[in-house]
Amino acid sequence: MPARPIVIVAQPHLAPLIAVLTPQYEALPLWESAGKAKLADACALVTAGEFRLAPDLLDAMPKLGLIACFTVGYDGIDVGSARTRGIEVSHALDANHEDVADHAIGMIIAQRRRIAEGDRILRAGGWSADRKMISRSLGGAAIGIVGLGSIGLAVARRAEAMNMRIGWWGPTPKPSSAWPRADTLMALASASDILLIAARAHDDNAGLVSAEVIDALGPHGLLVNVARGQLLDEDALIAALRERRIGGAALDVYATEPTSAARWADVPNTLLTPHTAGATDAAVARMTQMLLANLAAFFAGSPLPTPVR
Structure with a gap:
C-alpha cells in the first residue's frame, strides 16, 4: 500500500x-x-x-x-x-463573510444600545426605578465602512435594512457601488457616527486607522473592528478611549492575539470578543x-x- x-x-x-x-x-x-x-x-x-x-x-x-x-x-x-x-x-x-457581518452588526447594536452595560448594571443591583438608562438610536446613524469587500458589502446590506446612512472608503473606486465613496479615510471618519474596519490586511496598510482618524471620528463616535488588529493603531485607540476623545469601541481582533485582559481592564466604553466573528x-x-x-x-x-x- x-x-x-x-x-x-x-x-x-x-x-x-x-x-x-x-x-x-x-x-x-x-x-x-x-x-x-x-x-x-x-x-x-x-x-x-x-x-x-x-x-x-x-x-x-x-x-x-x-x-x-x-x-x-x-x-x-x-x-x-x-x-x-x-x-x-x-x-x-x-x-464566513455573512457570519462576520452578523457579528459586526451585533456588536454595533450591543454597544450603541448599551446592552452589555445594562446586563452588568442589572446583575450588580444598579437598576433604579427612578432612573432610566438612555441609549442611542441606530435609525439614521451614519456608518462608514473601511473596505467594501465581501464583509463590508454584507454589513452595508444589513445596515441599510436598519435605516442607517451608509458611506465607505477604500483605495479602489467601485463604480457599481450603491453607496457613496468618501474622498479619503479622514473624510469618511469625520462624516460617520460609526466607523467599521472591514478591509483586508497587508503589509502596506498596517496602522491604517490612525490616531488622526480616531480623532476625526470624535467623542460620540463608535469604532468597530472585525478585520485584523494590525489595521488599527491600538495604542492610540486606548489613549483616546481613556481621554474620552472617542465615544466607544467594539473589537473582535487585536494587535496581539490572544490580547491581554490586563491591557483592557481600565479602558472605558469597550465591547470585546475573542476573535470569534467568523467562527460559527x-x-x-x-x-x-x-x-x-x-x-x-x-x-x-x-x-x-x-x-x-
Missing part, C-alpha cells in the same frame, strides 16, 4: 482537523515532535491565515507544494515568496470542506478550487 501524503497542521487550535484529515493523509501537528520530525517529507501545510509563517519553516520543508490556509484571511502568508518557491496557496474564499458552526464546516477540496485537488494534480489570487 502506498504511503499516505504527509500534511502538517501548523497551529494547536487547528488540532481538530487532524482527525478529519487522517483518513486520507498522515496528518501531524507541527507543535509536537512527530510533526517536526517529518517536516522535510511533508507536501502540504495547513495553517490559519492570521499567523505568520516564518521563512525558516518553509526552508525546512523542501517538498512543500501547498500552503492550505484554513481561514479566509491569509495575511500571515508571504504569497509572493511562496510562489517563488513553487508553492501554491489556497484559502477559504468567502466562507456553518462557517467552520464550509472552511473544512474547502480545505479538503483544495488538498484533494493538489494531490490529484488538478487546479485548486479556491486559490489565493
Whole structure:
C-alpha cells in the first residue's frame, strides 16, 4: 500500500482537523515532535491565515507544494515568496463573510444600545426605578465602512435594512457601488457616527486607522473592528478611549492575539470578543470542506478550487 501524503497542521487550535484529515493523509501537528520530525517529507501545510509563517519553516520543508490556509484571511502568508518557491496557496474564499457581518452588526447594536452595560448594571443591583438608562438610536446613524469587500458589502446590506446612512472608503473606486465613496479615510471618519474596519490586511496598510482618524471620528463616535488588529493603531485607540476623545469601541481582533485582559481592564466604553466573528458552526464546516477540496485537488494534480489570487 502506498504511503499516505504527509500534511502538517501548523497551529494547536487547528488540532481538530487532524482527525478529519487522517483518513486520507498522515496528518501531524507541527507543535509536537512527530510533526517536526517529518517536516522535510511533508507536501502540504495547513495553517490559519492570521499567523505568520516564518521563512525558516518553509526552508525546512523542501517538498512543500501547498500552503492550505484554513481561514479566509491569509495575511500571515508571504504569497509572493511562496510562489517563488513553487508553492501554491489556497484559502477559504468567502466562507464566513455573512457570519462576520452578523457579528459586526451585533456588536454595533450591543454597544450603541448599551446592552452589555445594562446586563452588568442589572446583575450588580444598579437598576433604579427612578432612573432610566438612555441609549442611542441606530435609525439614521451614519456608518462608514473601511473596505467594501465581501464583509463590508454584507454589513452595508444589513445596515441599510436598519435605516442607517451608509458611506465607505477604500483605495479602489467601485463604480457599481450603491453607496457613496468618501474622498479619503479622514473624510469618511469625520462624516460617520460609526466607523467599521472591514478591509483586508497587508503589509502596506498596517496602522491604517490612525490616531488622526480616531480623532476625526470624535467623542460620540463608535469604532468597530472585525478585520485584523494590525489595521488599527491600538495604542492610540486606548489613549483616546481613556481621554474620552472617542465615544466607544467594539473589537473582535487585536494587535496581539490572544490580547491581554490586563491591557483592557481600565479602558472605558469597550465591547470585546475573542476573535470569534467568523467562527460559527456553518462557517467552520464550509472552511473544512474547502480545505479538503483544495488538498484533494493538489494531490490529484488538478487546479485548486479556491486559490489565493
